[in-house]
Amino acid sequence: MKLGMTLSAALVASVSWASMAAAQTELSMWYHGAGNEAESAALQLIIDDFNASQSDYTVVVESFPQESYNDSVVAAALAGNLPDILDVDGPVMPNWAWAGYLQPLNIDEAVIENFLDGPQGYWDGQLYSIGFWDAAVAMVSRQSTLDALGLRTPDVDNPWTGEEFAAALEAAKASGDFEYALDLGMPWTGEWYPYAFSPFLQSFGGDIVDRSTYATAEGALNGDEALAFGNWWQSLFVDGYAPGTSQDPADRDTGFIDGKYAFSWNGNWAALGALEAHDDVMFLPAPDFGAGSKIGAASWQFGVSSASENAEGASAFIEFALQDKYLANFSNVTGLIPATSTAAAMTDNYASGGALEVFFGLSEGQAMLRPVTPGYVVSAKVFEKALADIANGADVADTLDAAVDEINADIESNGGYGH
């Protein structure tokens, strides 16, 4: 009798648990920011609010370290275990969309009307991913340095020309006050190279691939403009303006603050640290080498996996997360640029008069997407190696030719990547 009671109680309990589960569909989500507590807390806030706001779905997040995140997604896709919602680095998105890991996002276009271009992930005419933030790069220097070297203060409308920049480097080198004139961040191997340095190439008038067809790199990466870029790039190291690939990573992190470098080509995520150390830090726009002043656009974004059976719920979550208050909170926590100007107004650093306001202008005015093609993941690696080799003294024309051949062979063996 007693046993029967216990059994039926257990049965009732399990049935009620099952019915609860049936009412709430679980949405799994993967995120690249494991180890960053503040960022995880900001994301968890959105998830908790979303879970409380409706009764159909529960979002459960799983975080990965950034270094192994892409590998995990590729492995999961091959094994058929993708989550419902995943985040994806902007330039990688076309590759995953093309490979069929992602499905187009089904969110109201009006919601993202005011978004910066960088966080909008379009491939093949469809929106696949959307970001809460963008990142921007600037030439970091100090007002006192500019004054001491007698340099004009450039702004977004009047950036330095290539000659002015060369003169600035020469002046910094000649002053003898610095170990090197320019810190480019050469120890940051990986995506930093194409993200931070390909805009220089684009400012010269070249590119990683020919964006009109995406079928070849010939002419774009080894044309006259690209050769001019390559020679300029090599001269930075040969003539002793910048430390090369063997720069100490610790110097990259603190060298500018310690006064070893006059200029540092660095992202907005490092800006607050520099401002804390020196109150006259300036964030100058990229030099204009002829084809305009450029910086890279697009950071991590959110999308829905093709394996998801609950695409509607996943899209609903992403749309829910795009509210200005969440974008502003994320920006306050991470220091990244919020995706809308209305959210920017709500943040500590990007509001009018905020310490990092200038970056919003840079992102709005100069940001250029990296080549929007599935082949980018390979051409980015080729580009990185070419720049490292040129910095180490390889022949410029031969190195760029080899990079073109490798990119073209890859495009060919992938059947043109669906362009």
Place this chain on the structure above:
Amino acid sequence: MASKLTTSNRAGWGFALPGFGLIMLFIVIPFFFAFYLSLTNQRLISPNPTEFVGLSNYDRLLSISVLSIEPEMDDAGQVVRDNTGEAQYPRVRTFTRNNPDYPQYAGMREWFRWHWGETAKVVVATDVVFWKSLRNTLMFVLVVAPVQGGLALCLALLINQRLRGINFYRAIYFMPVVVSIVVVSLLFRFIYDGNDGLLNNILGFLSFGFFEGRDWLGSENTALGAIMGMSIWQAVGFHMVIWLSGLQTISPTLYEASSIEGASKWQTFRYVTWPGLRNTAVLVLIVITMQAFALFAQIDVMTRGGPLDSTTTIVFQAVERGYGKQDISGGSAISVILFVLVLTISLIQRFLTRER
């Protein structure tokens, strides 16, 4: 065909099954799989169907030839020379890029060149990076195999004595083997650091400041050597233990006999110890060779193949292409080439060290 192996030996096969099964699953099947993939255009990520491409992956990797370039002539038929009197040559890219007169060199790049009189002989290859990785790997094997084996034998002889606290020394020599190679590589990145690395400091101190610090991993000339030195140090303890086990199988009576005969230390080593270590030597040589061919972790952590491909290796290239550049078929082709290379060299070693 009935033999001891096949008749009434179910228990034997049963015991062998787990081992055989795992070797089949993780080594033999993947190898045949890699061989199959190397004949296709398989990508890591792609919606395109896989197609057979025959030997074109191998063709791209292995194509190499020699291009003869005559020096530039001016209108008077004289060789154009620069200020130092060096003859000037047209650039290799004028032959290898978009030049219908030389279709056989299309897409090739210069690896190295030498001069034959005034003619420059330029070795050009489609995949120069692969050839450089092949050269680096062979250099690594040629240096590491004898040096590491020899050093390990010296250490084994040193610690094969009955001394107070000898286990302490054995533990010290063996310690680097237990530490993960990734950790060791990270530590040596600091030791080799060009600014104020430990090695530069020590050399500067020992030479009373005459030694100028250099960037060991940042220079083409020293990077591979630096990695060789670290690798030899790291794994020498492992081979020391194998030598030691070989030393301890040699019967003490042989040593007693040789000392009664009045043999010197060298004679004892030459005529007693060394012949007794014959099988151990073969084992150590083959193991070091195979490990050296598989050089990867040090490269990945310390230099990622740079500067200017001076430290790139075959396995590093296989991984870089297969996963980094999503070209599984190209990576597989490199693995198959490596397999054939290691097999050939192991067979040659077996032949040279066979019992005569």
